[in-house]
Amino acid sequence: MTELIRVRVTMNGDQPKYELMLEGVKVGDLTRSDVLELILQFLSSLRWEK
Incomplete structure (x- = not known):
């Protein structure tokens, strides 16, 4: 889902x-800081995607 x-x-x-x-x-x-933190977490998780 x-x-x-x-x-x-x-x-x-x-x-x-x-x-x-x-x-x-x-x-x-x-x-604004919440949005930046979400973007950073998203980009960080992309590093570990295989």
Whole structure:
């Protein structure tokens, strides 16, 4: 079973708003540092994929 996980970025005025989406349903809000940490974890896990 594959679940689609996304980070949706919308603009709130001139500030970006990051939202964690799971299968199109909003799970929660993210900070900029949360998004960077998710990207780093994802890239780190790609190193070990065979």
